[in-house]
Amino acid sequence: MIRQRAFTKEHSMLKGGLHCHTTRSDGRGTPEEVERLHARHGYDFLALTDHNFYNYADYAPETGLLIIPGMEIDAVIDSNLGLCFHSVCIGPARENGNGFAQDQRPEHPHVKTWQEFQTRLDQVHAAKNLTLYCHPDWSRTPARSFENFQGNFAMEIWNTGCVMDNDMDKDAYAWDEVLLDGHKIFGAATDDGHAMDQHCGGYVMVNAEKHLDDVLRALSQGAFYSSTGPEIYDFYIDGDRAVVECSPCQFVNFINGTRPNRLVRTTGGLVTRAEITLPDETRYLRATMVDVEGHRAWTNPIFLDERG
Ligand SMILES: [Zn+2]
Ligand SMILES: [Zn+2]
Incomplete structure (x- = not known):
């Protein structure tokens, strides 16, 4: 974790x-x-x-x-x-x-x-x-x-x-x-x-x-x-899962610098929690999100070589 x-x-x-x-x-x-x-x-x-x-x-x-x-x-x-x-x-x-x-x-x-x-x-x-x-x-x-x-x-x-x-x-x-x-x-x-x-x-x-x-x-x-608007409440990696929690947003994006991850959206609603399986080649992972007004927030990266 x-x-x-x-x-x-x-x-x-x-x-x-x-x-x-x-x-x-x-x-x-x-x-x-x-x-x-x-x-x-x-x-x-x-x-x-x-x-x-x-x-x-x-x-x-x-x-x-x-x-x-x-x-x-x-x-x-x-x-x-x-x-x-x-x-x-x-x-x-x-x-x-x-x-x-x-x-x-x-x-x-x-x-x-x-x-x-x-x-x-x-x-x-x-x-x-x-x-x-x-x-x-x-x-x-x-x-x-x-x-x-x-x-x-x-x-x-x-x-x-x-x-x-x-x-x-x-x-x-x-x-x-x-x-x-x-x-x-x-x-x-x-x-x-x-x-x-x-x-x-x-x-x-x-x-x-x-x-x-x-x-x-x-x-x-x-x-x-x-941030330019959204609030972020949590961002962590547990085993092979990465999780971010935030104020209601249109989507969350996980970025590991290599193959793009598909945006996390919720059908008929806004995203407040997003989770992905960590891609194999991940050396670092960061997350961004955009709210309904187009305002963006950015986590800092988690560096996988610092995993305890
Ligand atoms: Zn200046
Ligand atoms: Zn300057």
């Missing part, structure tokens, strides 16, 4: 935003406005990840939002690897070893190779921050351009801003390619909201205490799922 770590029910599930912009860089809303909007949409935590401009500050403490320290770093690529590399960085409190200062502005020189950007990521990791690889589709980076990065806990599988502006980064672009190549990387839905109507679309639900260190621990361990 192996249960995906989001669903161990050790903690209540926290709703969080990992990637957004404010007037501290090129976002439209002030930090106060962006925090208040997320609080009104039921968020428990939020990282204000303005471009190359580190933030710890809570601009609307009355909202009760937990602010995750962070920023987004970037580099233009001067080669055929793609257009650019962007990574969201999130980390602990300054007194717990975070190497960035409030309002620190890291340099962001152009790069020619992924290894040059890895040097930047290594610096971020040495500053005790986690990194999330952003909008691979919008950045025009195929899996071969970014899959060898070391230390990214996750990659974006949904980015509301790119979906609204460009019809890009809307369903796990390149995720299975990276997973099939043997990289264990989690998937995160984010907004990357710049305009106010781009906020509060894609989010993560994290199995953690509402404390900064516990949220970071849970994210780094994959104890979360991503």
Whole structure:
């Protein structure tokens, strides 16, 4: 029996935003406005990840939002690897070893190779921050351009801003390619909201205490799922059976990266529980589901080599 770590029910599930912009860089809303909007949409935590401009500050403490320290770093690529590399960085409190200062502005020189950007990521990791690889589709980076990065806990599988502006980064672009190549990387839905109507679309639900260190621990361990609407209650493999439970959806899809599985539907109703026999060749399994309004949710993968 192996249960995906989001669903161990050790903690209540926290709703969080990992990637957004404010007037501290090129976002439209002030930090106060962006925090208040997320609080009104039921968020428990939020990282204000303005471009190359580190933030710890809570601009609307009355909202009760937990602010995750962070920023987004970037580099233009001067080669055929793609257009650019962007990574969201999130980390602990300054007194717990975070190497960035409030309002620190890291340099962001152009790069020619992924290894040059890895040097930047290594610096971020040495500053005790986690990194999330952003909008691979919008950045025009195929899996071969970014899959060898070391230390990214996750990659974006949904980015509301790119979906609204460009019809890009809307369903796990390149995720299975990276997973099939043997990289264990989690998937995160984010907004990357710049305009106010781009906020509060894609989010993560994290199995953690509402404390900064516990949220970071849970994210780094994959104890979360991503959504633009549906709720997921359980996802596990027991013997040769895989089961997912969710809020009412049109269908559930199980993805193991090789032969496509047939969508699980219910005749004359909506699916709240889906079960399949695990295909023989499965190295990892993840599930997605779509509700009647077309909103999607994604589990993180269960890696079969971690089966106890
Ligand atoms: Zn970006
Ligand atoms: Zn961004």
